[in-house]
Amino acid sequence: MNVQRLPTNSPIDKILAGGLEYGVVTNVYGPAGCGKTNIALSSLLSVNDGKIIFIDTENNFSLERLGQLTDSEEILKRIIFFRPENWAEQVKIVNQLKDVAEKEKIKFIIVDSLVALYRLEINQENFHNINRQLATQYSQLSKIAREKNIPVLVTNQIYSTGSGKEDIEMTSKTIARYWSKALVELQKTDKPNHRVGIVRKHRSLPEGKRVEFIITKNGLEEPKFKLF
Numbered sequence: 001m002n003v004q005r006l007p008t009n010s011p012i013d014k015i016l017a018g019g020l021e022y023g024v025v026t027n028v029y030g031p032a033g034c035g036k037t038n039i040a041l042s043s044l045l046s047v048n049d050g051k052i053i054f055i056d057t058e059n060n061f062s063l064e065r066l067g068q069l070t071d072s073e074e075i076l077k078r079i080i081f082f083r084p085e086n087w088a089e090q091v092k093i094v095n096q097l098k099d100v101a102e103k104e105k106i107k108f109i110i111v112d113s114l115v116a117l118y119r120l121e122i123n124q125e126n127f128h129n130i131n132r133q134l135a136t137q138y139s140q141l142s143k144i145a146r147e148k149n150i151p152v153l154v155t156n157q158i159y160s161t162g163s164g165k166e167d168i169e170m171t172s173k174t175i176a177r178y179w180s181k182a183l184v185e186l187q188k189t190d191k192p193n194h195r196v197g198i199v200r201k202h203r204s205l206p207e208g209k210r211v212e213f214i215i216t217k218n219g220l221e222e223p224k225f226k227l228f
């Protein structure tokens with residue numbers, strides 16, 4: 001059977017057998033600056049027709065960076081941006097995505113990041129409710145991915161320990177692991193701009209597959225001299 005995949009146009013394609021699988025949610029996670037938004041930008045360049053939904057929760061989208069990755073300005077016209085300013089707005093936007101996907105020819109959905117506003121909102125009193133809302137968002141995104149047969153990419157920033165929110169991190173990880181059919185961890189290395197991508201969960205590929213890449217002006221590239 002031929003599984004449809006959207007190339008990320010990066011060495012990550014090597015560990016994902018070609019790219020982001022259609023019909024499911026792929027989750028890319030890691031610390032600040034590890035390359036999550038870069039992978040999102042580089043992946044959307046593979047969408048040749050139709051619309052792309054980009055939910056940008058941290059004002060992370062950089063027009064300048066996109067301009068470094070492509071000369072085409074045409075792609076910008078096909079991106080529908082949403083910029084929720086708080087968790088309640090994000091809940092509302094994801095809730096309405098199905099309707100947007102009915103009206104527009106949506107070919108790819110990105111939520112960068114899914115949990116930034118969640119982290120700001122959650123506390124000892126509301127955590128049951130907020131976690132339920134996070135699971136609902138995953139469920140809604142998974143449903144659209146499946147019904148529309150499109151790839152959905154969500155990113156997840158992992159914070160350093162000692163932030164006092166470890167229990168939140170654990171819960172959101174459990175929810176993420178349950179709902180994401182593919183999980184890719186990005187790690188920083190000692191070398192500047194060198195990163196490692198590791199498959200942590202996949203339906204049809206072995207876990208633990210890893211690849212090294214460099215973030216360069218032109219995009220995400222394989223190093224000439226590899227660590228492994």
Ligand SMILES: Nc1ncnc2c1ncn2[C@@H]1O[C@H](COP(=O)(O)OP(=O)(O)OP(=O)(O)O)[C@@H](O)[C@H]1O
Pocket residue numbers: 030031032033034035036037038039060065068157193215216217218
């Ligand atoms: N033109 C460029 N040349 C080289 N490196 C670049 C260039 N543009 C961005 N970078 C590097 O990319 C990294 C940021 O990547 P990215 O924004 O994808 O990270 P992220 O995982 O999304 O981080 P965050 O969690 O903060 O959103 C930085 O280390 C930055 O130096």
Ligand SMILES: [Mg+2]
Pocket residue numbers: 036037038060112
């Ligand atoms: Mg980012």
